[in-house]
Amino acid sequence: MFCTHCGARIPDVANFCVGCGAQVNRGAATVSASPAPPAPPADSAPVPPPPVRSDPALANPPVRPASPPGAVTKCAWCNAAIEGALSNCPRCGATLNLPQAAGASGWAQLPARKDMAKLQFGDSFCQIEGLYVPVADLNLAAGDSVYFSHHVLLWKDSHIQIEPMSLKGAWTRMFAGMPLIMTQVRGPGHVAFSKDLPGELIPIPIQPGESVDVREHLFLAATGHVAYDWFQSGVWFETRTDKDERETHYPVGQFMDRFSTGNQPGLLLLHAGGNVFTRHLRPHETILVKPTAMIFKDPTVQMHLHFEHPNMRFMGWGNWSNRYLWLRVTGPGRVGIQSVFERIEGETRNISRFSNATEQRW
């Protein structure tokens, strides 16, 4: 595909020209990048899971040679169709010539990303540096901007000015423990972000008209075209002590962040603890996950509490120290989890009230 503005050759998947930075105007015949993330059709047969690798020799699978020019590769992460002999997805930075590590259960690992992998947004670039606690190093072009929570800023060029970004509902955010102030910087210049936990950096390219829901405090930065909003998670339970002291707990946080795009694509950067796994749920397909392990989900994915406990008589809701508290998520859509998660506060206490929940006794 060629840029209609400067004539430079650009990958079909690119949202912006690598030569001049102009937004790519795709004609019907040239569209090859499918929106991410797609949900399998409702009537599709279950896809047989790939075999689990058990041979130690396959623990480090051989790198496939880059695709020959003209061949189309599908990015395992953002689902973009990549044309040509690229080794990294220009939209999300994922390595293209590695087989995707997916378990038999359907959870897929976040695709490997080479150290110093580079991705583009607008006229700007993001380089992901380091493997233990990766850094997102952004080279912002003039006119481009990113916003972030100020405690994730690692370093910046001296001349870049940090500006506060106004947010609605300051009182509510303050009482919910969410950051009261979002900060933003504008290009040109370099700025870098990281968080204080070993884990993975998750670039999520958001195509026009799409949204992603993210659990609070996992957001690293987003480009200026991505709109930020937040909503009540609706997942809570109340505990009561013998002295009738009540406390409300929010296992996925009282609020969730929602990031959306209008008519322009954007890039969202998250940081999760440990390793990251994603799964596409079909319509009405459900899975139980640890509430504090959830990172993000498509807005189409529904969630509610689920209690699981032994089938014993003479027991009230609050008496089970061996009760399990889950988050039951229902498709269609994508859900992402992290392997490092916190203990759920109040899980083993006497639960007196709770939001919409299902129950299973065994």
Place this chain on the structure above:
Amino acid sequence: MNEKSALSCHACGAPLDIRNLVSESGWREAPRIRDMTEIQFGSSTCQVEGEVVPVAEIKLGSGDAIFFEHHVMLWKEETVPLTVMQLSGGFKRLFAGMPFIISVATGPGRIAFSRDATGELVVLPLHPGMELDVREHAFLLSSHHISYSFVRIKGLTNILFGGQGMYMDRFVTSGSPGLLILHGYGNVFERRLGPGETIMVEPGAFLYKDSSVTMDVEFQKLGGGLFGGAGMSLARMTGPGRVGIQSMYVHHKTE
């Protein structure tokens, strides 16, 4: 000078068969030292073991010694004697939360060190006449040829908002070279600033710098109005010299 067939540098352990990883913004990633790499200093060797929380295992030659903060010691052979380094300003160190005692291990024998979090070992061979300032508690061990002192961080703003206490460790080599090993949380990056060149760094991410680099913490108020807003502080590092940062930083409360 390393032999042509060598796979890693004998002085710092960096792999020789892969190129430096340098970001477009000019930060060089600390070389990822291969598991079980050996580094030589004096008549002693250091073997780097593990990759997630690496261990520095030292085989001390006879007459060689190293010094360290005692809480980073992982194991040692019974025969290795430990002594205490005489330090000036003991009370100052005590009140500043710095280790009151620096221990010294003397060869021959084996002793090993590690810290309490995921990160990287930064092996810094110091040539004669070098001065390096290191964030307190970040140094793992140093060979006895390096002289150790501490410098007070100047300026009330630097102390209050710098997130690294009142003092920095200073390591100086005079007549002979030495080996300094740090542990950085997360990934470690280094950048060389030209004279007068500046960069703004999260103070909690600062790991080390050449003493020629100046550090001034600047406080910025963000927002205001009914909620009072929040503030953040950033350290302005001005060259010439090297600056090292860690990506999993010690974040100090700014709100």
